Amino acid sequence: MPTVLILNGPNLGRLGSREPEIYGSATLADITAACQDLGAELGLGVDLRQTDDEAELIGWVHEAAELRLPVVINPAAFTHYSYALRDALAMRTAPLVEVHLSNPAARESFRHTSVVSAVADGTVAGFGVESYLLALRAIAQLLSA
Numbered sequence: 397m398p399t400v401l402i403l404n405g406p407n408l409g410r411l412g413s414r415e416p417e418i419y420g421s422a423t424l425a426d427i428t429a430a431c432q433d434l435g436a437e438l439g440l441g442v443d444l445r446q447t448d449d450e451a452e453l454i455g456w457v458h459e460a461a462e463l464r465l466p467v468v469i470n471p472a473a474f475t476h477y478s479y480a481l482r483d484a485l486a487m488r489t490a491p492l493v494e495v496h497l498s499n500p501a502a503r504e505s506f507r508h509t510s511v512v513s514a515v516a517d518g519t520v521a522g523f524g525v526e527s528y529l530l531a532l533r534a535i536a537q538l539l540s541a
């Protein structure tokens with residue numbers, strides 16, 4: 397069974413504790429459970445990780461490239477400025493989907509730029525937890541194409 401790495405950037409470990417009007421009330425544990433359930437349905441293993449550390453996140457992206465693992469990534473604030481993360485993601489060897497809980501295009505102007513989008517197969521944003529589930533379905537489709 398192929399394993400999908402679902403990578404989450406800074407502060408996403410705090411989901412459910414603040415700003416539910418923007419990010420919803422689900423915790424990262426709730427997102428993990430929802431992704432594992434859907435993964436089982438789609439025949440995909442799910443390995444969901446979160447870090448506040450850019451170097452650790454880039455290390456996981458390198459690991460995915462080496463092992464040819466598909467990736468769903470919510471880079472959080474790194475989305476908007478981390479050229480290092482973007483360069484790491486550009487080395488990908490399997491499908492890559494960018495995901496956001498909120499819709500950054502409808503928020504502050506600094507969130508309108510994603511330095512990651514251009515190296516991803518696609519982006520899902522604005523649907524809360526459902527964004528992750530749609531991204532997983534997209535990965536399943538890309539793997540079967």
Ligand code: CA2
Pocket residue numbers: 406407408409410411412413414415419470471472473474475495496497498499500507
């Ligand atoms: O909408 C998304 O998923 C974001 O990637 C979330 C990032 C934000 O910087 C991006 O522009 C859009 C921020 C995650 C912050 O997570 C929080 C968790 C708990 C309470 C408050 C924020």
